[in-house]
Amino acid sequence: MGKPTGFIEYLREVASEVAPVDRIHNWDEFHIHMPEEKLRTQGARCMDCGVPFCHTGTVINGMASGCPINNLIPEWNDLIYRGLWREALDRLHKTNNFPEFTGRVCPAPCEGACVLGINNPPVTIKNIENAIADKGWEAGWIEPHPPEKRTGKKVAVVGSGPAGLCAAAQLNTAGHWVTVFERADRPGGLLMYGIPNMKLDKREVVQRRLDILEQEGVKFVCNTEIGKDISAETLLKEFDAVVLCVGATKPRDLPIEGRELKGIHFAMDFLTANTQAILDNRRGDNFISAADKDVVIIGGGDTGTDCVGTSIRHSCNSIVQLEIMPQPPLTRAANNPWPEYPKIYKMDYGQEEAAAKFGADPRVYITTATKFEGDENGCVKAVHTVQIEWTKNDKGQFVPQQVPGTERVIPAQLVLLAMGFLGPEQPLIDALGLDRDPRSNIKADYGKYATSIPGVFAAGDCRRGQSLVVWAFNEGRGAARECDLYLMGSTDLPF
Structure with missing residues (x-):
């Protein structure tokens, strides 16, 4: 020291x-x-x-x-x-x-x-x-380092998000020929399209690392969905091992009255189309604009914050963020001691920007939406809300109960659903015939990452559920080690 x-x-x-x-x-x-x-x-x-x-x-x-x-x-x-x-x-x-x-x-x-x-x-x-x-x-210290020799083994990594990139990098270091399949038009997954540019620059930060990986020998195949453009059977036949890092991309919906109205979108559709517009210097057919609109974001967390920051940059008229949980305390509560992650109140960048433009933190706590109201054209025009309180049911579980007299109607021409994810999309899992856990994730033990099919591994959110980028790094590296061990009988890759 x-x-x-x-x-x-x-x-x-x-x-x-x-x-x-x-x-x-x-x-x-x-x-x-x-x-x-x-x-x-x-x-x-x-x-x-x-x-x-x-x-x-x-x-x-x-x-x-x-x-x-x-x-x-x-x-x-x-x-x-x-x-x-x-x-x-x-x-x-x-x-x-x-x-x-x-x-x-x-x-x-x-x-x-x-x-x-x-x-x-x-x-x-x-x-x-x-x-x-x-x-x-x-300083130029980060440069390509291709492996000195190749094993001749071919590995397919499905998904180019945080877990997939880590798995690909490690397996390439071990000398395997690695091909990364990505259904989007660019590699990077969540890093490219799930996180806004002002938080993680795509050209200057993400792309330069992708370029290094390509120079080291990793092959990226985009606009390709396994089970659709390439069959699951072909994948298993042509590669010696497969690592699935497809994320947890099935969004949680809000099936209340008026959900079918135009102007209600999942947060990731909003964020993805926005980043595509920035990178392509044009707005595609799927672009969703918040310009001159009253925006209501349902859900907190990083995705909700990113929707706040993006909507403000579109020049929205107003913004409200509904959060079903209570406002956290300013300091650690007695039941949240060190070294637990501190669950305390803070304003992230999006809330800081909303406060600077509109005068206050946009979050409204312990509040849920009960109905979407539409206009004569079938477009959303308001969100009906009510405050809730958390009480225990007969099983001892905390459940939300509406508080009478706290109803409110909030103007909204754009509603963004940012309530988290329910697990991986199922078609690829169905096509491969993989076992699932009770939450519909791919079943594979942590630390081993082996699925119910020999030679097929799973890592990241598709295995553990929605989590942090750094956990995806952990799992991508771990899955690469187990995959290398499967292919070679021993491994020098670190945990």
């Missing part, structure tokens, strides 16, 4: 951002890197704990505590403090294939588990990780 008293001497600082009132006029990333000297100071706050919970990746009460890919955080914090950036990048790449992605979009469970965070603001781990990765790109 370079600075034993750093956590006493220095206060937490985070990277500054372009002001919300300015950044809402474009689709550019808005985080501003801290000067190197300040980053070194922040690295000095790391205590080099005897038991560094930040990189344990433990699941507590259903949420990650610490880094799921076991980043060697105290080591690269110390290296940054000492100005050893290249060495810090090498440490980061030992556990993380794509730190420039997690440094931007991960919610940082590592910081929630930081020992310093017990009684002080935690170390700014996410800022430091992002800075290390970007320094590596700027």
Whole structure:
């Protein structure tokens, strides 16, 4: 540890951002890197704990505590403090294939588990990780490294999201010929189309990593859906192993009165079409505009926040975000102790932008929609809502109950459903005849990733359900290791 008293001497600082009132006029990333000297100071706050919970990746009460890919955080914090950036990048790449992605979009469970965070603001781990990765790109340290020899084995990876890219990168490193199939027009999955450009730049950040993977020997085949453009039987016949990383893309619907009205869309359809329009410099037939509309977003979480930020950049008239859960407390509740992920109130970038433009956080808590009201043209014009309270039923389960007298009607010409996902789409699973778990996910044990068909593995959200990008990285790397072991009888790939 370079600075034993750093956590006493220095206060937490985070990277500054372009002001919300300015950044809402474009689709550019808005985080501003801290000067190197300040980053070194922040690295000095790391205590080099005897038991560094930040990189344990433990699941507590259903949420990650610490880094799921076991980043060697105290080591690269110390290296940054000492100005050893290249060495810090090498440490980061030992556990993380794509730190420039997690440094931007991960919610940082590592910081929630930081020992310093017990009684002080935690170390700014996410800022430091992002800075290390970007320094590596700027300095030219991140370059293609094709494997020195090939095994002759062919592996198909279905899906090019976070899990698929990690699996492909690791299997290519092991010397296998890897082909990644993607049904969209570009590879990247969630990273390309599920996360808005201002949060993760597609051309400057995502595409440059895809280019490196191609130069290393990974083949991407887009506009190709397995089970439709290529049969499941052909896939199994032509490849020695298959890794399924198709995500959990079946959205949760809201089947209430008026659901059939025009102007009600799933959040991912809205976000995907928007990013396509940015990348193609034109608006396609599937583009959904929030311009000059009153927008209601149903659901919280990252997807809801992304809908807020995107709608504001479209110049919407107003925006309301309905959240069925209560507003979190300002500090940790007694039943949410360290090192659990802190479930506390905070305004993400979208809510900050809404507050800057419209004067307040757009979220309305403990509220649900009861009816969509339409106009004479069959278009949505309002959302009827009611407040709820959470009570226990006769089985001891918490269920929402409507509170009489709290009804409200909110104007809306655009409604976006951002209520999460119910698991993977089923046609490919049906075509392969794979076993499922009770939640309709592909059945494959964590750590083994083997499905009910020999040589077919599953990783990421299609196996575990909707989760974090960093968990997808964890599973993609793990599935690659198990796949390599299956193909070769032994493996040198890390966990």
